[in-house]
Amino acid sequence: MRIDVITIFPDYMAPLREALLGKAIERERISVGVHDLRGWTHDVHRAVDDSPYGGGPGMVMKPQVWGEALDEVCAGSDSPPRLVVPTPAGSPFTQQTAVRWSEEPWLVFACGRYEGIDQRVMDDAARRMPVEEVSIGDYVLVGGEVAALTMIESVVRLLPGVLGNPASAEQDSFSDGLLEGPCYTRPEAWRDLPVPDVLRSGNHAAIDRWRRYQALERTWQRRPDLLEALSDDELDRADRAR
Numbered sequence: 001m002r003i004d005v006i007t008i009f010p011d012y013m014a015p016l017r018e019a020l021l022g023k024a025i026e027r028e029r030i031s032v033g034v035h036d037l038r039g040w041t042h043d044v045h046r047a048v049d050d051s052p053y054g055g056g057p058g059m060v061m062k063p064q065v066w067g068e069a070l071d072e073v074c075a076g077s078d079s080p081p082r083l084v085v086p087t088p089a090g091s092p093f094t095q096q097t098a099v100r101w102s103e104e105p106w107l108v109f110a111c112g113r114y115e116g117i118d119q120r121v122m123d124d125a126a127r128r129m130p131v132e133e134v135s136i137g138d139y140v141l142v143g144g145e146v147a148a149l150t151m152i153e154s155v156v157r158l159l160p161g162v163l164g165n166p167a168s169a170e171q172d173s174f175s176d177g178l179l180e181g182p183c184y185t186r187p188e189a190w191r192d193l194p195v196p197d198v199l200r201s202g203n204h205a206a207i208d209r210w211r212r213y214q215a216l217e218r219t220w221q222r223r224p225d226l227l228e229a230l231s232d233d234e235l236d237r238a239d240r241a242r
């Protein structure tokens with residue numbers, strides 16, 4: 001997978017070179033390009049923003065600069081990339097989105113700042129590539145970089161050979177519709193807090209049932225909305241785990 005990120009704060013993307021993602025680059029599972037949007041400005045002030053038509057707070061990112069940047073970064077391949085534009089007004093980014101994008105050969109992330117990017121940039125790009133405007137959650141950030149890092153990490157960890165233990169991705173929260181339950185490791189007792197006996201019983205059928213029930217209970221307590229999305233037979237299967 002090829003990943004390109006366009007931003008006015010390229011140093012914000014430094015974590016891409018660390019740890020799991022850094023290893024994925026070293027192992028050539030992914031190639032990552034980070035591009036400074038100001039490289040496509042032509043004025044002495046290297047301006048990337050301007051006042052919003054129709055008034056309102058803040059500034060809007062100029063279409064000309066973004067247009068030239070996307071023309072160059074998204075060129076040079078038989079098939080165009082999927083353009084991902086983080087925005088508070090985007091469709092929800094979910095684990096299902098990450099799974100879908102993990103099949104993509106090339107993702108380009110356009111990280112806006114200020115009040116966002118002139119809409120014509122996305123409309124023009126959609127003439128020659130798939131464009132998705134997505135949000136990572138119902139809270140407001142200052143720009144798209146943190147959202148891009150979040151989405152890139154959740155996609156790259158799904159690629160073969162990236163996670164040390166691929167089973168981990170298969171047992172992700174949300175992958176079976178439920179949150180995962182609590183986890184424990186040594187010592188058996190810590191500050192008078194024990195590890196649940198069933199986890200030390202060696203009875204794997206009982207352990208699986210316990211974990212399934214814990215996941216169901218936690219989901220019910222913290223994310224009842226996820227239970228509404230579960231089909232009846234999935235709920236029955238979870239019930240049988242009690």
Ligand SMILES: N#Cc1c(-c2ccc3ccn(Cc4ccc(CN5CCCCC5)cc4)c3c2)n[nH]c1N
Pocket residue numbers: 057086087088090111112113114115116117134135136137138139140141142143144145147
């Ligand atoms: N993904 C994601 C995000 C983002 C995100 C992503 C990309 C950019 C680019 C710029 N910003 C800042 C910003 C903040 C608020 C508003 C809304 N306006 C506020 C003033 C009145 C009018 C409407 C717009 C732009 C961004 C924020 N935030 N939260 C997510 N889940």
